[in-house]
Amino acid sequence: MPELAPLVQVKSLSKSFVLERSWGGKPTSVLKAVDNISFSVAKGEVFGLVGESGCGKTTIGKLICGMFSPDSGQILYDGRDITHLNQKERRSLCTEIQFIFQDPYSSLNPRMTVWQTLSEPIAINGLLPKSEIGKRVDKLLDCVGLASYTKSRYPHEFSGGQRQRIGIARALALNPKFIVCDEPVSALDVSIQAQVLNLLADLKDEFGLTYIFIAHGLNVIKHLSDRVAVMYLGKIMETAPKEGLSNPINPYTKALMSAIPIPDPNRKRERILLSGDVPSPINPGPGCRFASRCFAASPECSLSEPPAQEYEKGHFASCFNAAPAN
Amino acid sequence: MSDSIKKSSPAADAWHVLKQSKSAMLGLIIIVFLFLLALGGKLILPHDPYIGSMAENFQPPSAAHWMGTDELGRDILSRIIDGTRISLRVGIVSVLAALVVGTALGATAAYYGKRVDMIIMRFMDMMLAIPDILLAIAIMAALGPGIDKAIIAISFVTIPQYARIVRGCVLSVKESDYIAAARLVGNKDWRIIARHILPNVASAIIVRSTLGISSAILDAAALGFLGLGVQPPYAEWGTMLGSGRLYIFNAPYIVVFPGLAITITVLAFNLFGDGLRDALDPKGKIR
Numbered sequence: 085m086p087e088l089a090p091l092v093q094v095k096s097l098s099k100s101f102v103l104e105r106s107w108g109g110k111p112t113s114v115l116k117a118v119d120n121i122s123f124s125v126a127k128g129e130v131f132g133l134v135g136e137s138g139c140g141k142t143t144i145g146k147l148i149c150g151m152f153s154p155d156s157g158q159i160l161y162d163g164r165d166i167t168h169l170n171q172k173e174r175r176s177l178c179t180e181i182q183f184i185f186q187d188p189y190s191s192l193n194p195r196m197t198v199w200q201t202l203s204e205p206i207a208i209n210g211l212l213p214k215s216e217i218g219k220r221v222d223k224l225l226d227c228v229g230l231a232s233y234t235k236s237r238y239p240h241e242f243s244g245g246q247r248q249r250i251g252i253a254r255a256l257a258l259n260p261k262f263i264v265c266d267e268p269v270s271a272l273d274v275s276i277q278a279q280v281l282n283l284l285a286d287l288k289d290e291f292g293l294t295y296i297f298i299a300h301g302l303n304v305i306k307h308l309s310d311r312v313a314v315m316y317l318g319k320i321m322e323t324a325p326k327e328g329l330s331n332p333i334n335p336y337t338k339a340l341m342s343a344i345p346i347p348d349p350n351r352k353r354e355r356i357l358l359s360g361d362v363p364s365p366i367n368p369g370p371g372c373r374f375a376s377r378c379f380a381a382s383p384e385c386s387l388s389e390p391p392a393q394e395y396e397k398g399h400f401a402s403c404f405n406a407a408p409a410n
Numbered sequence: 411m412s413d414s415i416k417k418s419s420p421a422a423d424a425w426h427v428l429k430q431s432k433s434a435m436l437g438l439i440i441i442v443f444l445f446l447l448a449l450g451g452k453l454i455l456p457h458d459p460y461i462g463s464m465a466e467n468f469q470p471p472s473a474a475h476w477m478g479t480d481e482l483g484r485d486i487l488s489r490i491i492d493g494t495r496i497s498l499r500v501g502i503v504s505v506l507a508a509l510v511v512g513t514a515l516g517a518t519a520a521y522y523g524k525r526v527d528m529i530i531m532r533f534m535d536m537m538l539a540i541p542d543i544l545l546a547i548a549i550m551a552a553l554g555p556g557i558d559k560a561i562i563a564i565s566f567v568t569i570p571q572y573a574r575i576v577r578g579c580v581l582s583v584k585e586s587d588y589i590a591a592a593r594l595v596g597n598k599d600w601r602i603i604a605r606h607i608l609p610n611v612a613s614a615i616i617v618r619s620t621l622g623i624s625s626a627i628l629d630a631a632a633l634g635f636l637g638l639g640v641q642p643p644y645a646e647w648g649t650m651l652g653s654g655r656l657y658i659f660n661a662p663y664i665v666v667f668p669g670l671a672i673t674i675t676v677l678a679f680n681l682f683g684d685g686l687r688d689a690l691d692p693k694g695k696i697r
Contacts, residue, residue, distance in 0.1 A: 149594060151590055151593075151594075175596045178596035182595075183591070183594055185587045185590075186587075187587060190586050190587045191588050192588055192591075193592070194420070194588075195609040195612075196606075204605075205595035205596060238420065254595065258595060
């Protein structure tokens with residue numbers, strides 16, 4: 085991966101959701117979905133975000149796309165601060181940043197045909213004259229491997245994989261440079277997952293796209309990503325280039341890596357089993373979020389948060405008791 | 411199975427289900443018949459609905475007067491046919507007016523939420539706290555009698571019903587991913603409401619307004635009966651009931667036939683509305 089200027093930069097971003105308020109309106113129960121997270125994504129890079137359900141990966145994606153507004157922190161796109169934009173400024177970004185949704189069943193308007201879904205973005209932004217929109221929609225459908233005669237159909241006439249392709253085509257319709265892929269394959273069959281992942285990889289090369297790729301399975305992430313961040317309860321535990329992941333530093337990443345199935349029955353592997361459940365992300369105490377389940381935890385872990393340290397080039401981890409890289 | 415090859419749109423699917431409901435089809439046939447009567451009734455009137463002869467008053471049903479004559483000797487059948495136009499007009503126009511205003515208010519309240527929602531919906535609650543017919547009577551008392559004023563009164567008092575339904579539906583739709591996607595590709599708020607949200611809540615609105623037509627016709631009849639709605643000599647069914655009630659023991663046919671006309675019309679719209687609800691309900695989809 086050549087060093088390039090960052091396209092997207094996230095600086096100490098935080099977002100919490102208030103679950104309960106007291107009578108006076110003071111929040112009594114707060115879920116910290118994203119807690120002081122920073123990272124940057126270079127042009128043309130695929131940045132993977134992994135973590136268990138509820139760890140805040142999707143929230144990060146939605147914050148970048150402006151679907152939520154952050155409590156604090158900063159989001160830069162191409163050097164420009166896009167943290168707090170008004171509706172008009174946000175709309176002007178639609179030709180730059182797009183989003184692929186997790187659930188292909190709820191992300192398509194059931195009352196609109198494929199043609200309407202795909203032509204609308206182009207028409208309302210006035211990207212092309214009316215006469216050329218038809219050709220463009222055909223090309224989009226071709227890009228995602230759907231026949232052009234399907235464009236008069238409604239979403240309920242398609243399978244899950246086909247719907248996800250329509251969702252991808254919609255994200256591509258405005259020629260964006262950056263796409264947040266929010267678990268685009270987790271709702272699909274394993275046999276279809278590979279197709280969609282390969283499609284995303286091909287499209288990236290064809291259009292020079294940059295992705296943030298969110299997933300909860302490491303095998304899916306490794307397939308596509310150049311760099312991976314491992315999240316746990318609103319925090320990034322470890323950031324590493326794809327290759328560096330096979331040499332995990334943070335105990336949580338170690339446990340996660342050991343859980344990937346290996347398709348070889350004879351190969352011995354050490355499985356690290358975590359005890360206990362994921363603790364509640366509501367009103368967390370000080371210290372490392374993972375301390376309560378960590379096999380390497382020491383007393384200081386629950387007192388203060390471990391800072392991120394660089395162990396190898398581009399390989400950061402936050403842990404007090406991490407073994408130095410060998 | 412051959413149907414699955416045919417093009418399937420939401421509207422075509424709904425019609426397919428609707429066709430299989432006998433009661434809804436019966437309702438639809440009656441409604442179409444009523445519309446034909448309203449539009450072309452003038453051509454088939456057996457007698458003049460407004461001029462009778464006093465010599466022929468209080469005649470029971472006979473070959474000359476199928477439904478008898480009223481206290482002024484006017485032919486009741488002719489008056490009922492003429493009244494179809496008035497009743498349908500009141501029903502449809504007042505529902506349309508209430509629907510447009512109610513949808514705009516409900517969608518705005520739900521889409522923008524917070525304070526906007528608070529102000530609009532509390533105002534609707536205030537209107538709902540007063541019984542419909544009482545509020546309508548109060549408005550009629552202020553505006554004076556007449557068919558147009560009856561329409562205004564009825565549509566005004568039914569606005570909250572539509573506003574509430576639309577608000578509920580919009581709330582359930584507006585958080586879906588496809589609305590977020592619509593915003594992300596650069597749609598403006600009004601376009602999201604009009605092109606993405608409303609088509610997805612249309613089925614509930616259509617069902618409610620079909621049923622609303624029947625209650626509007628009933629309200630109009632009630633106002634007419636109380637002497638506040640359409641004024642004599644116009645042959646509105648409720649007005650006919652009101653002026654005929656004095657003779658109910660001597661000449662029951664004076665009130666029976668207008669009453670039947672109201673009942674059948676209301677029933678037809680209710681049957682059709684129920685069928686529509688089943689047909690448009692996504693959960694009850696029969697393939």
